[in-house]
Amino acid sequence: MQDERNNDINETAITGVTGPITDWLDGHTILVGLLANPIRHSVSPTMHNNAFAKLGLNGLYLCFEVEGDRLEGAVKAIRMLGMRGANVSMPNKKAIIPYLDKLDKTAEMCGAVNTVVNDHGVLTGYTTDGIGWVNSLKEDGQEVAGKVITLAGAGGAAIPIAVSSALAGAAEIRIFNIHDRNWEPAKEKVALINQETDCRCSLNAMENKEAFKKSIAESDIYCDATGVGMPPLDDLSLVEDPSWLHEDMVVSDTVYQPRETKLMKIAKKAGVKHIYNGLGMVVGQGAASFKLWTGKEMPVDYISKIVDEA
Template sequence: MVERLDGHTILIGLMAYPIRHSMSPTMHNNAFAKLGLNYAYLAFDVTNKELPGAIDAIRTLGMRGSNISMPNKQKVIPLLDKLDPAAEMVGAVNTIVNDNGVLTGYTTDGTGFMQSLDDENLDIRGKKMTLAGAGGAGTAIAIQAALDGVKEISIFNLKDAHWEQAKKNVATINAQTKCKATLHSLDEQDKYRSEIAASAIYCDATGVGMKPLQDQSLITDPSFFRQDMIVFDTVYAPRETKLMQIAKKAGVKHVFNGLGMMLEQGAQAFKLWTGEDMPVDYIHELLFADASK
């Protein structure tokens, strides 16, 4: 790494809070090194308060761009110059590309989620999904799944700051795709249970299970799950979340954290910044070997 850094090194960032747990710097810096690219990827603790200054710094410092994660994926939109059509539809951004001072926002979360399932030879197209969360990742997953052919999506969320976004997601899906979407409150536990029971996949796209909520799960009863379904938690630190532990107690065969999704969304961001294909097999081996420690 040190030998690669010089006066011509191009900086790419990751702006979120909390973020020191992220595997993205490991992923991108090893990919740069593998391909001999003179880039460096650093993580920055950035809250909504610091976000405007951080986005200005992309232009000021001549950074190539940045990843954006919670809690900034929606707050960043007014600070950008342009949006990719998918990001505009989703209403959230996880990748910024700087072209000579013009900042364009993209979303790669949804396609990363779908590709990570394809990588495991699991196909949810034509099937029903229950999804918790309507933040940046939840929104991207819902809309991309609908666009890719998931038949029905039941979205659950608290009646909090993301409730209005959840309503927009349902309206967008029903108006612009062939998927049927419905919205329910997480307080409706009987409905929550019955929708999961009728689904091929349950996905938690909230921050529950990630520090400082690592000992919590929206679902505490293993009987919510069937053995033949998929349980997917977008959190990947810790590697095994409370939700994953509960799903395994239920004997669920296919239980995943967010590492595969992170890898695939990162590969797309890598291409946007460098024009090169990430060495996905190499990075997959590196990340998942680390995950097993």
């Protein structure tokens, strides 16, 4: 039977990473990590290790370059080493599912996992990307419940946002996407959202620019969950003119580099009151994972500043 302390990041004294290593890494330190490839660009270690230190939690977050036939062994290691869990990123979000014991509802509906929690050898998969986006808006007083959302994109960022928004009570979600490899899988996810929630969800062709423009004008929230706006597409926006937007809506871009995207500049010209980049979603998904592992709230304002500066 596993030692129960292997599943609890406990509040032993930590004086901070500037002191001797024995002050913050010892025989009771609990390990979490990230399984992905590529991985060295990730801000997750900065985010989680600073959160552990700030709250005085005896935990350590490391990156592990894992994919393909090494993934199964890595998942077994989570159990065997008594790790508290792991984050999962590309290309492992779908591939990891057969090696887990169960999924929460969001991960099941998305068909993807970005967080694994080890409860005494039982591994549960979660998806916190979407709830990270929902919570980042909530932090600023913006709710998705009862709202009409136009969502651009149907890929790895968009589907968790759609699922989590529907589960959080959104009234209607209109997904717009080009006819690419994401189109058919998105049709299945839309049908599932309509079946499992009270939200009305639809998939629409991005090629129909007039329908896209009309949908945005009728929406409470517009979210671009595509890669448009980040290099090398940083001089582009799917919204072509400020007249497409109205000042009382929320405009959210999942891109966080650059900090102000072309969409955000257009929204400013339109006088939109609530404009967000993707940094809040990045920190929000990390905060949701952090709470699953520790039961504690990540100090979001503190971590957001550190991640932004990093």
